[in-house]
Amino acid sequence: MVAASSSSQYLKDPDVQLMLRVKHGDDQAFSELVERYQDRLVSIFANLLGGDSAAAEDLAQEVFLRIYRARNGYQPTAKFSTWVYRIANNLASNSRRTAGRRKEVQLAPADSGPLGMNPQEKVLAEKSALMPARQLDKSELQRIVIQALESLNERQRLAILLHKFEELSYAEIAEVMEISEEAVKSLLARARDNLRNILETYVK
Amino acid sequence: MDHKLSRLTTEQRYELVAYLDGELDEEATARIEKLLAENAVARADVELLAATYELLDGLPRPKASSEFTEKTLATARLAEVKPDITQSPFYRALQQSLPYFGWAAAMIVAGLLGFAATYRWVPQPHDELVHELELIQQLDKYQEVGSIDFLERLASEEPLLNELRGHSRAPATH
Numbered sequence: 001m002v003a004a005s006s007s008s009q010y011l012k013d014p015d016v017q018l019m020l021r022v023k024h025g026d027d028q029a030f031s032e033l034v035e036r037y038q039d040r041l042v043s044i045f046a047n048l049l050g051g052d053s054a055a056a057e058d059l060a061q062e063v064f065l066r067i068y069r070a071r072n073g074y075q076p077t078a079k080f081s082t083w084v085y086r087i088a089n090n091l092a093s094n095s096r097r098t099a100g101r102r103k104e105v106q107l108a109p110a111d112s113g114p115l116g117m118n119p120q121e122k123v124l125a126e127k128s129a130l131m132p133a134r135q136l137d138k139s140e141l142q143r144i145v146i147q148a149l150e151s152l153n154e155r156q157r158l159a160i161l162l163h164k165f166e167e168l169s170y171a172e173i174a175e176v177m178e179i180s181e182e183a184v185k186s187l188l189a190r191a192r193d194n195l196r197n198i199l200e201t202y203v204k
Numbered sequence: 205m206d207h208k209l210s211r212l213t214t215e216q217r218y219e220l221v222a223y224l225d226g227e228l229d230e231e232a233t234a235r236i237e238k239l240l241a242e243n244a245v246a247r248a249d250v251e252l253l254a255a256t257y258e259l260l261d262g263l264p265r266p267k268a269s270s271e272f273t274e275k276t277l278a279t280a281r282l283a284e285v286k287p288d289i290t291q292s293p294f295y296r297a298l299q300q301s302l303p304y305f306g307w308a309a310a311m312i313v314a315g316l317l318g319f320a321a322t323y324r325w326v327p328q329p330h331d332e333l334v335h336e337l338e339l340i341q342q343l344d345k346y347q348e349v350g351s352i353d354f355l356e357r358l359a360s361e362e363p364l365l366n367e368l369r370g371h372s373r374a375p376a377t378h
Contacts, residue, residue, distance in 0.1 A: 034276050038268035046266045053266050060268065061276050068280040142262050164260050170227050189218040192253055199256040
């Protein structure tokens with residue numbers, strides 16, 4: 001009874017309706033879902049993977065394949081987008097773990113070492129070199145913002161991307177990342193604090 | 205302390221961000237608005253947080269390639285040709301019944317352990333009889349002997365012992 005009512009609250013979600021059609025064998029509905037989410041997923045993965053578009057497309061495709069494989073047992077127990085981003089979050093975590101195993105001797109992105117400075121250090125170095133502030137062109141500023149984002153840890157980065165670009169609420173981010181709303185609040189606050197520290201010089 | 209310039213606590217900083225995101229309830233919103241009205245540091249902080257967050261609008265938003273949809277559908281259909289065992293009704297039924305199998309196995313193991321423990325450590329009435337079987341079999345002889353002192357005395361009587369041995373080896377004559 002509870003399960004039925006919790007399911008029915010998501011039935012108004014048009015993407016849930018599409019997914020239910022996929023469950024009943026409608027491949028056209030699946031195609032529509034892919035088109036609706038492909039750019040969002042590729043963008044999230046690309047920003048998580050430091051701009052690697054090919055890897056981002058591979059991961060985005062894997063999200064859709066998982067959705068397709070799970071269609072027979074699909075039950076609308078959450079907003080469709082929440083489900084999609086949760087799969088994306090799991091895939092991103094797995095991909096990080098795999099990459100971590102492959103590059104055992106390499107340093108984590110937050111560390112610096114013989115290979116050079118980490119993104120945060122780079123931005124801070126550039127920030128001090130740029131003082132007093134000079135006009136930056138658009139691509140220069142974009143590069144600095146990318147580096148600022150890369151200076152965040154993976155969880156902070158995902159929370160920021162989901163909030164900023166996918167406009168997810170704290171509750172939805174909590175559901176996607178399988179953490180509490182309080183944890184999302186502190187995750188986003190710390191991320192925004194870090195971004196402010198790095199980017200404040202570039203604010204007009 | 206002068207509230208106009210006092211530094212913010214961690215909780216207040218978290219709330220400032222949640223305030224910007226419209227994630228605070230009425231009471232917390234009123235609290236933050238009061239803080240902003242009174243505290244110049246908080247006002248500067250909130251402005252900077254908002255402005256730096258806006259810079260993220262300049263991040264690249266790469267799109268999927270033009271053939272992405274087609275490629276994904278084709279790959280999904282191809283995967284369909286090679287059926288995924290995890291989606292088969294048998295696998296799903298097996299997966300659903302796994303907890304029951306687990307419980308059944310746990311109960312069997314617990315039963316076996318219980319039986320083994322009982323068998324090993326709880327004494328049975330006939331255990332003592334089995335343990336003392338050898339003694340019981342010789343009980344008549346031991347009773348005839350009477351005591352250890354008698355046996356020791358007998359052992360020192362060598363001729364008598366030899367006579368008894370010879371008597372027991374001699375064939376019956378009648």
